[in-house]
Amino acid sequence: MEGENKEYLKSALEQWCSVIEQNTQIEPGYYDNYKVKRGLRNSDGTGVLAGLTNVGQVHGYIMYEDEMIPDDGKLSYRGVDVTDIVMACEKENRFGYEEVCYLLLFGKLPTQKELDDFKALVGAMRPLPFGFREDMIMKTPSNDIMNKLARSVLSMYSYDNNPDSTDLYNIIRQSILLFSRVPTMVAYAYQAKAHYFDGKSLYIHNPQPELSMAENFLYMIRPDNQYTDLEAKVLDLAMILHAEHGGGNNSAFTTRVVSSTGSDTYSAIAAAIGSLKGPKHGGANRKVMAMIEDFKANVDDMNDRDAVANHIAKLLDKDGFDHSGLIYGMGHAIYTKSDPRTVQLKKKAEELADVTGNMKEFKLYSLIEELTPEIFAEKKGKKHMCANVDLYSGFVYKCLNIPPELYTPMFAISRMAGWCAHRIEEVMYGGRIIRPAYKSVCGAGDYVPIKDRA
Numbered sequence: 001m002e003g004e005n006k007e008y009l010k011s012a013l014e015q016w017c018s019v020i021e022q023n024t025q026i027e028p029g030y031y032d033n034y035k036v037k038r039g040l041r042n043s044d045g046t047g048v049l050a051g052l053t054n055v056g057q058v059h060g061y062i063m064y065e066d067e068m069i070p071d072d073g074k075l076s077y078r079g080v081d082v083t084d085i086v087m088a089c090e091k092e093n094r095f096g097y098e099e100v101c102y103l104l105l106f107g108k109l110p111t112q113k114e115l116d117d118f119k120a121l122v123g124a125m126r127p128l129p130f131g132f133r134e135d136m137i138m139k140t141p142s143n144d145i146m147n148k149l150a151r152s153v154l155s156m157y158s159y160d161n162n163p164d165s166t167d168l169y170n171i172i173r174q175s176i177l178l179f180s181r182v183p184t185m186v187a188y189a190y191q192a193k194a195h196y197f198d199g200k201s202l203y204i205h206n207p208q209p210e211l212s213m214a215e216n217f218l219y220m221i222r223p224d225n226q227y228t229d230l231e232a233k234v235l236d237l238a239m240i241l242h243a244e245h246g247g248g249n250n251s252a253f254t255t256r257v258v259s260s261t262g263s264d265t266y267s268a269i270a271a272a273i274g275s276l277k278g279p280k281h282g283g284a285n286r287k288v289m290a291m292i293e294d295f296k297a298n299v300d301d302m303n304d305r306d307a308v309a310n311h312i313a314k315l316l317d318k319d320g321f322d323h324s325g326l327i328y329g330m331g332h333a334i335y336t337k338s339d340p341r342t343v344q345l346k347k348k349a350e351e352l353a354d355v356t357g358n359m360k361e362f363k364l365y366s367l368i369e370e371l372t373p374e375i376f377a378e379k380k381g382k383k384h385m386c387a388n389v390d391l392y393s394g395f396v397y398k399c400l401n402i403p404p405e406l407y408t409p410m411f412a413i414s415r416m417a418g419w420c421a422h423r424i425e426e427v428m429y430g431g432r433i434i435r436p437a438y439k440s441v442c443g444a445g446d447y448v449p450i451k452d453r454a
């Protein structure tokens, strides 16, 4: 902001902070008194039932006689277990993300012909409309690619001849445009950031229609367009695993909240991108990497159990790193014993660590995964806590030489499929504007004439 370092502005802001703190408090005890379901969570930690979905299923526990029994995590897309999809792609040595997009969007697995036609269509639509790259990305670059992506998605509205219609035909058309063009936008936003903020040379590569999503993305972000088949297959695996996570995760729910008002596709998806950016959601993958650097800087031997345990304890006490008290990459709203995506990514992370000489760092991640639940239980009481998808994803990207500023955007590219499927479902079957209640605790106040105010 112009003049934001001026002393008078700083002191006004500090004063306004204390005015807010004095005048807007909510008594913490009220939450219990009024039985508020904070974070839309029931008292046992399960989520408040807010809707029905056919898109994805996330399983982390069994309810038995009103008790939550921890269970191994399972994730399915339209009823198909994601682990089966991953294993099939691995066995047949092929890419799977486009197949997953088709499954999520249309509700069925494609035949070979349907898949080939879908891939050809998505590939052909990758280039951005004339002038979009220059006007919407290069002229207004951002140091944060999620921010640039949200703005780019909103800008798609101005390039659309029929942006507001919520009929199925129109939303599918817009969804396909998003699948095709969001990776292109992210690649250009990254190149603009690298050039304008980091002083690197500017590389603008045209998207390649015949490549898979994963290959095309690596092609577009690398100066020399080069990538190995292993790199592209690992990226494809990560994209499959990040494609969808039920209706209640914060970004899918955000998509549904905005969609329930009758608003347009670009508004709903830009809002979801803003949600995913947060460090308690998709932004955790980048935070994990920063947290790992903090471990390396403060722990003499990163594979020494006691030293790592001490540092975890310090971070849980809000003593160090970002003082949030969180161990990023750990904990989940549904999973208790395991996150099935982490199981897959961890296997890949170990393989990559071996070939890239990063085994010592991989062991640090494993120690954090193993020790955090015990230390958390000692400090705060027993809680089922496992590593979530964000613990190993950044490490996998690091081994693929993908820079940290692209970790959360990679998540957004992958999750586009889930968000679009949830938007379609909300518009077709949701039926009502999403509008929960807030109990007002502000009490009554008199309007005091300005001359009589203290």
Ligand SMILES: CC(=O)SCCNC(=O)CCNC(=O)[C@H](O)C(C)(C)COP(=O)(O)OP(=O)(O)OC[C@H]1O[C@@H](n2cnc3c(N)ncnc32)[C@H](O)[C@@H]1OP(=O)(O)O
Pocket: 039, 045, 279, 280, 281, 282, 284, 316, 325, 326, 327, 328, 329, 330, 331, 332, 333, 334, 388, 389, 390
């Ligand atoms: C793709 C994804 O979004 S996966 C999640 C990525 N996010 C992270 O990795 C950030 C770290 N993890 C977390 O913040 C949480 O575990 C979440 C947001 C993922 C789930 O949150 P919730 O469901 O609210 O947590 P839950 O109810 O299980 O936790 C209750 C308590 O445990 C604490 N807790 C949960 N996870 C952690 C953690 N990783 N580190 C420290 N404390 C934690 C909560 O802060 C809360 O404490 P409080 O009662 O003192 O306020």
Ligand SMILES: O=C([O-])CC(=O)C(=O)O
Pocket: 058, 244, 245, 248, 249, 250, 333, 334, 388, 389
């Ligand atoms: O389900 C959640 O709350 C968060 C999550 O793991 C995801 O969206 O992938």
